[in-house]
Amino acid sequence: MSMPDITTGKWHSLFNEAHCQTCSLSPLCLPLSLEFTDMDEFDAIIRRRAPLKKGETLFLQDATFTSLYAVRSGSLKQVTTEGSGEDQLTNFYLPSELVGLDGIDETRYPGTVIALETTTVCEIPFDRLEALSQDIPELRSQLFRTMSKELRDDRRMMRLLSRKSADQRLASFFVSLSERFRRRGYSPYSFRLSMSRADIGNYLGLAVETVSRILNRFQQQSLVAVSGREVHILDLDTLGCVAEERALDSPGVS
């Protein structure tokens, strides 16, 4: 839909020409607060990567940590396999978001990251980024802030997982997605889910069947219109209320 068309064959040139200075995402991405000259320096360490196709992995769990990745287009999921248990989907990544921050303190990435659709990323070698962050205080500061924000989001997720009902989880998910699309200049009301129901369930700690049923219920309540992976949000306000409301106050649920 709103993503550039991969089939034209113009990608490669487009993609070689790409620079932070001309990237529409730079106000959201790491170079956010950089001056032009600093941005040049930053841009110089970035490695553009060939696009990933749907289902391809950016890196595997336990691979040696070397780089962070900024998403340019498309989306990815991070999956952690631990012990005997099943996989846990810990994150979805959208354009301008930074992948790999949780790998810094170890030598390995703590999860596998997989493209959910055709996806392009910028590779940022971490040693060079760290060196550069010595000379550019804004860059360092921005890195700290990005990590801090991710910590904060994690805490929100913990609250969702430990206190919210299935309805509240789904509602939160849609509100959050809507907000993320809005910030990126896409419509907050109409978008296409790049992840399967199973992914959503795994991420939210719910069974696939539950996701399906609640989506159906939301549809009957005219909160959203869902057709396959196409989503139209009809009543964002109420959805926001559902997301935060205590299960008690919900009136005529019957």
Added chain:
Amino acid sequence: MSMPDITTGKWHSLFNEAHCQTCSLSPLCLPLSLEFTDMDEFDAIIRRRAPLKKGETLFLQDATFTSLYAVRSGSLKQVTTEGSGEDQLTNFYLPSELVGLDGIDETRYPGTVIALETTTVCEIPFDRLEALSQDIPELRSQLFRTMSKELRDDRRMMRLLSRKSADQRLASFFVSLSERFRRRGYSPYSFRLSMSRADIGNYLGLAVETVSRILNRFQQQSLVAVSGREVHILDLDTLGCVAEERALDSPGVS
């Protein structure tokens, strides 16, 4: 028990003399990888704080973010109140751990931090820390690593909250506590819980009653011996298995 005695009155002098160079926690704390001269510089920006008594708050949710805090002794909990819902306990902090990292990207702390017992902390003004981290690459690197580790721990917590049974949660909690005490030089097998059952339940996403019941069960299975807040871990290995095992494989639970 293993904590210095607060009642002797010797605290204040002890506490004024305290420096990173002589602090037994420095190999675990932020100055971990610093040279002597660097550690002096770091030590100079630290502000020692008067001890907090049980129940006192280090800072309130939405207070302006200014500093990180390193725990010297005692322990704290972080509690977030959001919307109409109840509080969510997002973290316990033990000596050498860094409090406040999730406040960096906003101007405010995202939760209230409360002492669970008599607790001393070192205040580290963040603007000075950030400035210092420009000159001391090891310090900057350590900060990144600390934040990254916290991200990783958060992901583990999400897995616990979304996939693990109540038994597994409690077992994980004890294994994790045990490990944290061990790293700090305390006994990994005998310790005193500074938090209430309600706190544990809130943190693990369980009702108090459930915590109580499962503790009882663990006791009957001779995994732990619990008396009030005094804990003796009898079978750490099995506890570790319980923490990771899928509910299926557990053999003769009956």
Added chain:
DNA sequence: CGGCTTCTTGATCTCGATCAATCAGCGTGG
């Protein structure tokens, strides 16, 4: 078309929440 995977829908079962006492620990004041 057939052979996939993904999604939906229905029926049943279970774990842990909730409700409701009771009990234990503990500081306070008579």
Added chain:
DNA sequence: CCACGCTGATTGATCGAGATCAAGAAGCCG
């Protein structure tokens, strides 16, 4: 010293949200 009240911990009985099991129904692609 002991009755009182308060908070925290335990124990028992019931209930319900959501998992699980089991079929179908759509898509999707060679």
